[in-house]
Amino acid sequence: MSENINIILCGVGGQGTVLASKLIAAAAMAKGMNVMSAETIGMAQRGGSVFSHVRIGNDIHSPMIAKGKADLIIGFEPGEAVRMLPYLKKDGQMIVSSRGVMPVTASLSGTGYDPAQMTEWLGKKLNNLMIIDTDKACRELGSAKVMNVLLLGAAVHSGALGLTEEEIAVALRKRLPEKLHELNMQALSYTRNNGQ
Amino acid sequence: MHKEFLMGNEAIAFGALAAGVDLVAGYPGTPSSEVLETIAKHRNENTYVEWSVNEKAAMEVAAGAAYTGARALVTMKQVGLNVAADPLMSLEYVGVKGGMVVLVADDPGPISSQTEQDTRTFAQFSKLPCFDPSSAEEAYEMIGEAFELSEKYGTPVFLRPTTRVCHGYASVKIKDKDEYYINKPEGFVKDSSRWVIFPRLSYANHGRIEERNEQLSDVFSEYDKNIIIPGESGCRKGIAAGGISFTYALEAMKDTGLLKTFKVSTPFPFPEKKALEFLSGLDEVLCIEELDPVIERALTYVCGKYGLDVKIYGKLSHHIQAAGENTIDSVRAAINKLMGREEENYSPDTADMPPLPVRPPVLCAGCPHRASFYAVKQAMKGRKTIFCGDIGCYTLGNAKPLDMVDTCLCMGAGLGIAQGVGHIEPDTVCFAFVGDSTFFASAITGVVNAVYNRADMTLIVLDNSTTAMTGHQPHPGTGKTMMGEVVSKISIEAVLRGIGVTEVKTVDPLDLDAAVKCVKDTADLPGVKAIIFKSPCIAITKPAGKIHIDKDKCIGCGKCIREIGCPALSLEGKKAVADCSLCTGCGLCSKLCPTAAINGGEQNV
Structure with a gap:
């Protein structure tokens, strides 16, 4: 039973959580593992909260993950990572991007929210937290579009994903057009090379 | 057989193809839409697929196919079944020759629906057998079994997945193409005692249906999925x-x-x-x-x-x-x-969680509906009005700051409600808003009713040239079919004129001044009037460009944010800023800026 791996990816519509979850699923399936997943569809307009549940293993029945049962949460946005925290198991791993996305409501009411407050709170709660300075990383990589693969790389390097960089890389090469391979490979290995 | 990572709806589609489905008809509706789309994408040359104008039409098209001995699938969401209830309730008595599966996706929550109705209850009501899959893999197998049962007992059969089955993914074992069943329809055989519903036929078949269902209870007791x-x-x-x-x-x-x-x-x-x-x-x-x-x-x-x-x-x-x-x-x-046990707490303690940002669904940046709603709002400032909304992306026009949807009931209902309010409150200026796909699906009878009964109202057609909310399906106004044909577009304006609406105007809502003037000029005319706000959905067109905000000119008044609620705009310190990854350059905000600090965008280039 404990061989199952439960992963939640969360963020804001348009950040690439779906592609990242598909890469995890493809890499796991290529290893002959059983995969189930579920994600936000329909009203997932740009700017709304979105999540993907990905489950890998042979003893899984539901595509949804229960609270307190996720081995790993990859938060593409600090506020959304906090929102999903009830799903993380005790001593589970969280990876979170430090870059906040302001909701429309904050613009309207003039009350912004403070992403740093979110990561700080997570820091107090969790033993296994990796905060990724995605702004800095994307600047160095020269593209904001690879944030999803960057975070996926961090998940690989944390060890909680149960997949290797090469296994994800194979799935990535299959999924993306060749001209994007180089950039995405750099994003995938970024946290390994930059010691985060 | 081979394994694929499939969404539940894709698994159902492949299951239908493997069962040799000959005809598929449906109307888009979350969470059902991907079934028909997947079949259209992977169909062989003999499979006919259509998005019908609504669920009732789809049900009748599928019934006709099943009368010939073809295997027919009809797809819809749960509220769509209400629209298709009329033909289905009678079809129950007449029965079918070829297998006919009625796929209805239910939406507990509800996540993106008006109701929490249960198609299992509808199955009892209509006395039709119902399969209820618990996973993508099971749904794949069940649709084939549903076709077989339907053919064997000559009755339509429900397959009723729910959202988490429809949209969940799993590794599913599916048949290769050369393993697909090939159905050979016999053709329609004339027999008015079978195909023409009369009280005597209904009486006789009612008895048979009750007997059959008792028998099916036994058959299902042996079914390997119970x-x-x-x-x-x-x-x-x-x-x-x-x-x-x-x-x-x-x-x-x-x-x-x-x-x-x-x-x-x-x-x-x-x-x-x-x-x-x-x-x-x-x-x-x-x-x-x-x-x-x-x-x-x-x-x-x-x-x-x-x-x-x-x-x-x-x-x-x-x-x-x-x-x-x-x-x-x-x-x-x-x-x-x-079991009389205490529930263990598995989650981390989150009692002191900081307040989280609220992210309600909003109209996209650059969405032409925002401009349409804003134009009507500006034109009707200070007037006693009612804005009757409808089902689609434009239901989101209810959100602040636009606040332009006073009622929303079901597809096409806005027209009737505007008429009813108008008959009781003659001093209220009554508007009904309807999208282009919804117009064809269920608004036309409402227009006929309004013209015939001399209602006083303005119909606003929000024509973005697609069925946006459910994932951009074509419809009669788009000139494309699911068989990949290019056909003549049915003109909404011509339909309205044909019905007898004499005041029909077509305006680009992003041309704000013209749009506001058009509403002002039209709304007070007597009788039924129509304005078609025509501008394509931003998800199917290339952005016009980006706006530029002149920081020196911006006085930070926040009017652009307060008035239209565009997700691309926010205040940073005391200045308005635009998120370039979201802005499409529609230019609506530039028209409101009191200091002309916003430049660029469609109308200004």
């Missing part, structure tokens, strides 16, 4: 569950210990003999299901009928929540309560 899982020995408590809730129960019982479990895959006709086998040796049963208490009622009935002393719990006994989705957590809590 299963009993033995529990830990000695325990006299059991679980009955169907659909996705069954999988939640299995997950929950990893923590609570395994109870004797009855999986109900055919909620109607209810597998009574199998239920008796399950109930034997039990004192208490907890029914875990979403929407209606179908299994709970059926088991309560079985206990009464056979005089069994078993207590049946579920929604009716408040052991399971009456409304909304179940989750593994809610199911585990209910099972623990049944």
Whole structure:
């Protein structure tokens, strides 16, 4: 039973959580593992909260993950990572991007929210937290579009994903057009090379 | 056979193709739409696929195909079944020759629907057999079994997945193309005693249907997807569950210990003999299901009928929540309560969680609907008005700051409601807003009604040249079909004129001044008037460019943000800023800026 791996990816519509979850699923399936997943569809307009549940293993029945049962949460946005925290198991791993996305409501009411407050709170709660300075990383990589693969790389390097960089890389090469391979490979290995 | 990672709806589509489906008709609706789209993408040359104008049309097209001996599939969401109820309720009595599966996707929550209605209850009401899959893999197999059952008994059959089955992904074992069943329709054979519904025929067939359903209850008691899982020995408590809730129960019982479990895959006709086998040796049963208490009622009935002393719990006994989705957590809590155990806390302590940003769904940046609503709002400032909305992306026009949807009921209803209000309150300026796909689906009769009965109202057609909310399906106004043909576009303006609406104007809503003037000029004319706001959905067009905000000119008044609520705009310090990854350059904000600080965008280039 404990061989199952439960992963939640969360963020804001348009950040690439779906592609990242598909890469995890493809890499796991290529290893002959059983995969189930579920994600936000329909009203997932740009700017709304979105999540993907990905489950890998042979003893899984539901595509949804229960609270307190996720081995790993990859938060593409600090506020959304906090929102999903009830799903993380005790001593589970969280990876979170430090870059906040302001909701429309904050613009309207003039009350912004403070992403740093979110990561700080997570820091107090969790033993296994990796905060990724995605702004800095994307600047160095020269593209904001690879944030999803960057975070996926961090998940690989944390060890909680149960997949290797090469296994994800194979799935990535299959999924993306060749001209994007180089950039995405750099994003995938970024946290390994930059010691985060 | 090979394995693929498929969405539940894709699995259903491949299952239908493997079962040799000849014709597929449907109307888009979350969470059902991907079934038809996947079939269209992977169909062989003999499979006919169409997006019908609405669910009623789709049901009738599928019935016609099934009359010939073809295997027909019709797809819709649960509220679509209400639209298709008229033909289906009669088709129940007439029956079919080829296999006919009615795929209706239910939406517990509801996540993106108006109602929490349960198609299993509709199956009982219409006396039609119903399959209820619990996973993508099972749905793949079930649709083939549903076709076989339909053909064998000459009746339409429901396949009723719910959102989490439709949109969940799993590795599914599917057939290769050369393993697909090939159906050879015999053709329509004239026989008016069979195909023409008359009271005498309905009377005779009603009797046969009731007999058949008794027989099907026995058939389903032997069905290999209605299963009993033995529990830990000695325990006299059991679980009955169907659909996705069954999988939640299995997950929950990893923590609570395994109870004797009855999986109900055919909620109607209810597998009574199998239920008796399950109930034997039990004192208490907890029914875990979403929407209606179908299994709970059926088991309560079985206990009464056979005089069994078993207590049946579920929604009716408040052991399971009456409304909304179940989750593994809610199911585990209910099972623990049944067992008289404390619920263990698995989650980290989040009592001191900081307040989270609220992210309600909003109209996209650059959405032409925003401009249309804003134009009507500006034109009608200070007037007594009602804005009757409808179903689609434009329902989001209700959000602040636009606040331009006073009513929303079901597809096409805005027209009738505007008329009704107008007849009682002649001093109210009545508007009905309807999208282009919704116009064809269910607004035309409302227009005829308004013209015939001399209503005083303005119809606003928000024509973005697609069915945006459900994923950009073509419709009669787009000039494309699901068979990949380019056909002549049906003109909304010509339809309206044909009905007798004499005042029909077409305006680009992003040309704000012209749009406001058009509304002002039109709304006070007598009778039924129509304005077509025509501008394509931003998701199907290339952005016009980006706006530029001149920081020196911006006085930070926030008017652009306050008035239109565009997600691309926010205040940073005391200056408005635009998120370039979202802005499409529609230019609407630039028209409101009192200091002309916003430049660029469509209308200014």
